[in-house]
Every structure is written in C-alpha cells, then in structure tokens.
Amino acid sequence: MTSDHLEPIEAILRPYQGRKGVLLEVFHRVQEAYGYVPQAAMEPIAKLLNLHPSTVYGSLTFYTEFRTAPPPRVLVGMCLGPTCHIRGAETVKDILQRRLGLPASGHNDDNSCGIHVIQCAGHCQYAPLVYVNGEARREVTVGGAAALADEVSAVVARGGR
Amino acid sequence: MESFLRLLEEVEGRRTAAAGRALIQVGIGSCSMLAGAVQTLDAARQVVATESIGANVSITGCNGMCWAEPLVVITRPGEAPVTYGQVDASQVAQLIRDVVVRGDRRAGQALGVEGAAGFDGIVPFSQQPFFQVQRRNLLARCGVIDPESVDEYLLKDGYAGLDRALTSMTPEDIVKELMDANLTGRGGANFPAGRKWDFLRTARATPKYMVCNADEGDPGAFVNRILLESDPHQVIEGMAIGGYTAGAEMGFIYIRDEYPLAVERARKAIDQARQAGLLGQHVLGSDFNFDIQVVRGAGAYVCGEETGLIASIQDYRGMPRIKPPFPAQSGVFFKPTNVNNVETYAYAPGILRNGVEWFSSVGTERNKGTKLFSLSGRINRVCIVEVDIGTPMRTLLEVCAGGIPEGHTLKGVQQGGPLGGVVPADWLDTAMDPANFNAEGTIMGSGGLIFLDERDCIVDICHWLTTFDQDESCGRCTTCRIGSMRMVDILGRMTRGTAAAVDLQILQHLEGVMQNANCVHGQFTPKPFNAAYKWFKTEFDAHVFEHRCPSGACRAMTEYVVDPAVATGAAAEALVAACPVRAIEVRSEAAYILDEKCVRCGLCLVVVPGAVSVRSKAVFAPAQREVRYS
Numbered sequence A: 001m002t003s004d005h006l007e008p009i010e011a012i013l014r015p016y017q018g019r020k021g022v023l024l025e026v027f028h029r030v031q032e033a034y035g036y037v038p039q040a041a042m043e044p045i046a047k048l049l050n051l052h053p054s055t056v057y058g059s060l061t062f063y064t065e066f067r068t069a070p071p072p073r074v075l076v077g078m079c080l081g082p083t084c085h086i087r088g089a090e091t092v093k094d095i096l097q098r099r100l101g102l103p104a105s106g107h108n109d110d111n112s113c114g115i116h117v118i119q120c121a122g123h124c125q126y127a128p129l130v131y132v133n134g135e136a137r138r139e140v141t142v143g144g145a146a147a148l149a150d151e152v153s154a155v156v157a158r159g160g161r
Numbered sequence B: 001m002e003s004f005l006r007l008l009e010e011v012e013g014r015r016t017a018a019a020g021r022a023l024i025q026v027g028i029g030s031c032s033m034l035a036g037a038v039q040t041l042d043a044a045r046q047v048v049a050t051e052s053i054g055a056n057v058s059i060t061g062c063n064g065m066c067w068a069e070p071l072v073v074i075t076r077p078g079e080a081p082v083t084y085g086q087v088d089a090s091q092v093a094q095l096i097r098d099v100v101v102r103g104d105r106r107a108g109q110a111l112g113v114e115g116a117a118g119f120d121g122i123v124p125f126s127q128q129p130f131f132q133v134q135r136r137n138l139l140a141r142c143g144v145i146d147p148e149s150v151d152e153y154l155l156k157d158g159y160a161g162l163d164r165a166l167t168s169m170t171p172e173d174i175v176k177e178l179m180d181a182n183l184t185g186r187g188g189a190n191f192p193a194g195r196k197w198d199f200l201r202t203a204r205a206t207p208k209y210m211v212c213n214a215d216e217g218d219p220g221a222f223v224n225r226i227l228l229e230s231d232p233h234q235v236i237e238g239m240a241i242g243g244y245t246a247g248a249e250m251g252f253i254y255i256r257d258e259y260p261l262a263v264e265r266a267r268k269a270i271d272q273a274r275q276a277g278l279l280g281q282h283v284l285g286s287d288f289n290f291d292i293q294v295v296r297g298a299g300a301y302v303c304g305e306e307t308g309l310i311a312s313i314q315d316y317r318g319m320p321r322i323k324p325p326f327p328a329q330s331g332v333f334f335k336p337t338n339v340n341n342v343e344t345y346a347y348a349p350g351i352l353r354n355g356v357e358w359f360s361s362v363g364t365e366r367n368k369g370t371k372l373f374s375l376s377g378r379i380n381r382v383c384i385v386e387v388d389i390g391t392p393m394r395t396l397l398e399v400c401a402g403g404i405p406e407g408h409t410l411k412g413v414q415q416g417g418p419l420g421g422v423v424p425a426d427w428l429d430t431a432m433d434p435a436n437f438n439a440e441g442t443i444m445g446s447g448g449l450i451f452l453d454e455r456d457c458i459v460d461i462c463h464w465l466t467t468f469d470q471d472e473s474c475g476r477c478t479t480c481r482i483g484s485m486r487m488v489d490i491l492g493r494m495t496r497g498t499a500a501a502v503d504l505q506i507l508q509h510l511e512g513v514m515q516n517a518n519c520v521h522g523q524f525t526p527k528p529f530n531a532a533y534k535w536f537k538t539e540f541d542a543h544v545f546e547h548r549c550p551s552g553a554c555r556a557m558t559e560y561v562v563d564p565a566v567a568t569g570a571a572a573e574a575l576v577a578a579c580p581v582r583a584i585e586v587r588s589e590a591a592y593i594l595d596e597k598c599v600r601c602g603l604c605l606v607v608v609p610g611a612v613s614v615r616s617k618a619v620f621a622p623a624q625r626e627v628r629y630s
Helices: A003-016 A023-034 A039-049 A053-062 A082-086 A089-100 A142-157 B002-018 B030-034 B037-050 B089-102 B150-155 B160-168 B171-181 B193-202 B223-230 B232-246 B260-275 B306-313 B342-354 B356-360 B393-400 B434-439 B458-472 B478-496 B501-514 B520-524 B527-535 B537-545 B569-578 B603-607
Strands: A074-079 A113-118 A130-132 A135-137 B022-027 B055-060 B072-075 B082-084 B110-113 B209-214 B250-255 B291-296 B337-341 B370-377 B383-388 B410-415 B421-424 B448-453 B558-562 B584-587 B590-593 B612-616
Touching: A003 A023, A003 A039, A023 A039, A023 A053, A023 B291, A039 A053, A074 A089, A074 A142, A082 A089, A082 B370, A082 B448, A082 B458, A089 A113, A089 A142, A130 A142, B002 B150, B002 B160, B022 B037, B022 B089, B030 B037, B030 B260, B037 B055, B037 B089, B072 B089, B150 B232, B150 B260, B160 B232, B160 B342, B171 B193, B171 B232, B171 B342, B171 B356, B193 B232, B193 B337, B193 B342, B209 B232, B209 B306, B209 B342, B223 B232, B223 B260, B223 B342, B223 B370, B232 B250, B232 B260, B232 B291, B232 B337, B232 B342, B250 B260, B250 B306, B260 B291, B306 B337, B337 B342, B342 B356, B370 B393, B383 B393, B393 B448, B410 B458, B421 B458, B421 B527, B458 B478, B458 B527, B458 B537, B478 B501, B478 B520, B478 B537, B501 B527, B501 B537, B527 B537, B558 B590, B569 B584, B569 B590, B569 B603, B603 B612
Parallel strands: A074 A113, B022 B055, B209 B250, B209 B337, B250 B291, B370 B448
Antiparallel strands: A074 A130, A130 A135, B022 B072, B072 B082, B082 B110, B370 B383, B410 B421, B410 B448, B558 B612, B584 B590
C-alpha cells in the first residue's frame, strides 16, 4: 500500500487525534472508506490515538463486523437467528452455497462472491432474511432459494453491480 | 425551572405556527424500512407537494405492530390520529386523497384510532385486545411523536423528570424514590437500579461515567431497538437523571452495529438536546454538566456483559473480566461507572414525573412495573408489546401474537436469549415474573420470546443456542472457551444421531465445570441444555438412545427415498427439475437421489405426491463407552 492510499485514512483520523474511547468509531470510518481495515492503517491509528499497534490490531480482530481483507464483490449476508433458523435459513444457506459454488464459510477463490452470517437484528416478521450487497430480500424460503441463487449469479457475472 | 419553562414556551410557539393543517406521519423504523416505509414516505411527500394538499408530512417511530408495516398515521385538524396498516408506496397517494381531501375515512384499512372513542366504524386502540392487555408506560410516545424532534418529546412531558430532579431533588431523594419504586434492572440481572446508582454516588474517585447498554445481542430480542429508534430522548433524559444522581458528567450509549438507525437517531437526539440546553454545560441553567457519546459496537455478543462492554468502550478487546472490582469501583478508564440497560434508564424520567405509585402499583409482589417483550418464532404476528410484570405468557401468545398458525401446536418457548433456555408449553399460564423463572433455574432475560411448535426440535434448538454461545465466547478463560466447544460437539453428535448415553452425563458434568468461568457468559452457557433437558428429556432420549428425531427437524437423521415405481418418466423429470441442488438424477429410468448432495429441503416431497418419502436414517450407533472426554 503506497502513501497516497493512506491519505484518506489521515483525513478520517484527524478529528479523533489523541482522544480516548473512539477506536471502534475509527475502525467503522476506515471500513466505510475502504471496505475493510487495511493492515497499513494499524501504525497511523496507533500513533494518533496513543495506543500500541498490538492493542489496535487485537481490538480490530476481536469484532466479527470488521474485515482485514477486501470484501467479496457480491456479499450475501444471511441472518441465522432463531426465527430464521426454524423457518429453514440453514437449508437456504446450503442451497445458495451449492448453487453458487461457495465454500462452507467465507468467499470463493476469485473473491467474486461470499456468504457472511450476520447477527439477528430482530426483523423476524420477514424471516428468513437474506441481504445481497446490503439490499434485503424478505422471506427467502427453501422454495425461493434457487431463484435467489440464480439472481445472485447474474449479479456476480456483472461484476457485482 | 425558569429555563425549562422558557424552553417549553419556545416549543409551544413553534407548534402554533404549524397548527391547523392535517398531519400525515409515516412510521420509519428499521423494521418498517424493510417493508418499504421510506418509499411510502417519499410518495406521501410527493403527492402532498404536487397536488398542493394542505397537510404536513413527517415521520414517527414504530408502535410495536410489526406485522402491519408500513404504518401511516393521519390526523385531520381537530380530530384524533387514525393509523392505517400495510400502506405501500403505490397506495399512499390515494389514501391521502381519500382521507385528507375527500374526507373518506377508509375505515376498512384503518387499524384504529387514538383516544377513547372511535368514529365512522374505526375502533379505538383502547378497545382493541392488543392494546387493552398492554400498559404502555415506556412505549407511550413510540409511534406517536417524531423521534427526530426534541420539540415533540418536550410537548409530551419530555424532560419534566430531569427538570424536577435538578430543581427540587437532591441525589439522595432520587435514590430513595427509585428504591421506593423498586425499579430493577431490565437487562436480565434484575438488580435494584436505585442501589446501583447509590454505589456510584458514594464512590470517591472521579470522574464517573454513566453507561447505557444497548448492545442488545440476544437473537430474537429487539425491545431496546424500538426505544432508541422511536423515543431516544426518553433514554437520554434517564441517563442525565442518573448522571445528576451519581455525580457523573459523561455518559456512553453503546449501541450494536446491527441497529444503524438507532445510532443515527440517538446521535441526532443528543445534538438536539445539546442545542436546547438539556445536555452539555449547565443543564437547564443549573450547575450540573452532562454529555453523552454514542459508541457503535461491531458484532460482539459478549460486549453485552458489562465488563466486556467497558473494555470495548476503552479501546480494548471486548473481553469480560472477573468481578470484583465491580464497575462502580473500576469501570470505563478505570473510573467508577454505572451500567444499565436501555429500558432501565428509560423508566427513570417517568418515575420522577409521575411518582412512585405510577410505577409500583402494577407488577407482582417482588417485581414492579411493566416489561417490554418482543414476540417472534412460529406465531401469526411478530410484535413488540409492553405488559405488566406478572402477565401470563398465554396473554402474550394468544392476544398479542395472534396465536400459533392454524394446524400446529405450541411445543415450547425459547426465553432469555442464548443463555436462557426453553420452557415447555405448559408454562403458558405462568406469570412473566423473573422470580418464577429463577425458581426453576432459568432466567426471564431481556424480553425476547421465541415460540416453537411441533415442527421444531428442542435438541436442534439447544445445539443452535450453544453454538451461538461458543462462537461468541471471548476466549479469555479456558473453562468457557473449551467447555462450550465440548458442549457444541456433543449436542452436534446428538443432532446427527451419533451420540452415546455417556454424552448426556458429560453434558451434566460440564454444568458444574462451567461455573468456574470468569463471567456469566461461560457460567450460563450450560443453561439452555439444562433447562431443556429438564422438560424435554424424552426428546433428548430419542436422539441419544433411538438415534431418531421425533420432529424431523434434524436433517442429518433423515433420509429421502424414492419410490422407483412412481418416480419414472415425466414424474422423474419433474423431480430432477424441482431439486435446487441437483441432487436428483435419472438412473435406470427412475429418479435417484444422491444422498451426499441432498440438503433435505423437502421441495421434491410435494412435486409428485408419493414419489419421495422421508424416513429415519440408519446411523451407525457408537459403542456405549465408559466416560470419554472428547
């Protein structure tokens, strides 16, 4: 990563310089800008917040919502909360994985598509919930899983758009 | 006092300027946004602007009727607000033309009207069972006011509790009032809030911090979300009262990342409160200074444990630690800290404003007041309700949630989140009182109730809950990290039909071991199994001794078999086409299922009746061993 890649990071960090209790917010801002929190951001973050780089990295890797590598171009978010679970979300996940040729967790080799299990946000009246690049699909039952998989395939073929 | 009255006068002035026009409110909450409420709002604004309709369009929060979203509330000048359900973007324009312009009530689509009397065939909410069984102390303003406007909160008695605290009460008075009211922590631990605030008040080190725990991680619990999204000022006022009581000048609201709208609304509310002089230096002209910062979580359930939450706020990994020292001695930045749930803080303003009696006149002998519950699972209506503590679970299921879908029977209720358990259907007449749950070795928890019917397998649910706990274990103490792993292994074997009798013994043994975990996360991880095993022993026994799943939910224990006589020709082709994972192919002119590819989705069962059937899969039963710790 070159120094000009880091320029946005410095702009993001400026308002937080020297403050305590803002590390999570900094991670969120960096991830919003880059799609993930780059390794090269550890040192500048540590310096600005007067933390040890290992504290910064340790904190980053504790939370499931922060990524340390670029996300897949098509990210399928799946809620496997209890209501989604009893309405067949696990089976839906199996169908999506098999039809899209994805490994059991994470993304495929060329990072064009991946499944990420999200935490229950309590939208249980629409269970099972699936998000395709952040856009919610409601009540994706086993009967609708194949059609959704084909739709996702089409998005993957278009390069994620 | 004077500054508060002056503030109210200003707000009143702004209101009169906008009066005399119809008001159209669209309920915008994170759940209604999934139902297209933002599109409904845009369409409403557009029709009002293009057709010059004399109405103001604004937003409101969520009133708990999740099943009827998107909600639109229309108030004609001088009349009570009427709520309409399931108004999508294509219908809202016509609804506004009919109701506001033509004066047609559209009673058929109306859910109800505020106030005591209905009109034109619209039944008032106060006469509908869904609202009659509720006592909406905390939800009073949810779905009524605009959550992004401090003015509307002020007009509905907002900040009157804080004003009373600052002008006429000492911190000791407030502690006494909360103790008299017997307000207990709503997050699940049920500790008296007044005593907790008093611990912080008497702590000698400074500065002190007030922390609001909105890291509502229990899957299926979403009661804090509605409070923060639909009435954020109530929580802020409660924290400010707490800050005044305990001598804290800084507060943190820790909101989970899954609630982006709650983060946005809380931040907006804090900004507005600062501008109105309700937060910041010299709150309401007094000597009290208080400010709040919102912290966004990032998907860690264990940060809902107070010491984990504190570690997370101060930039460390969100790992809980051994108590003592308690947060009142050493919390955020190693200074005295008070951590309460959203609901607990939200109750403080009401108690100060309406008095102790208002709170403590309802509830049971040991636990007073009301409690919010979010109902989900196998029910007809997903909803959020607020009822008196002590209300039977049956009322929640039958009146609020509209019962179990027809043709099915209730099996149990998953309560208390992943560290709670599953109680059987015969608990329906048990009062929802934390004491009743504690007496049976489980917890009532923070308000999430997930109803299960005969299609759901209790062993599978236990496996799911324990897997969640294991995944969310912070890993600091070996007891929890490895203990939960062992439990998941064993419960997983049960769902696959390969468990042995000794596995049940090991699970029971693990309960004692896990008591040595550092924090409640590890200590409570065995609870789902223990509670479920107590009431659903036969189901566990069927999995362990007979290697079968009575409800058929454990997919690994079932097998799909084709009847070659039926599944030929066109029927075989139909089966091949129906399989979403291409696990069916034609062999020797009949359909054939490739077992390793089949995901047991059940779609082939209905395509050609009688062609495919489900049977229990013969599993290779393990030898009945002596104790094996694996």
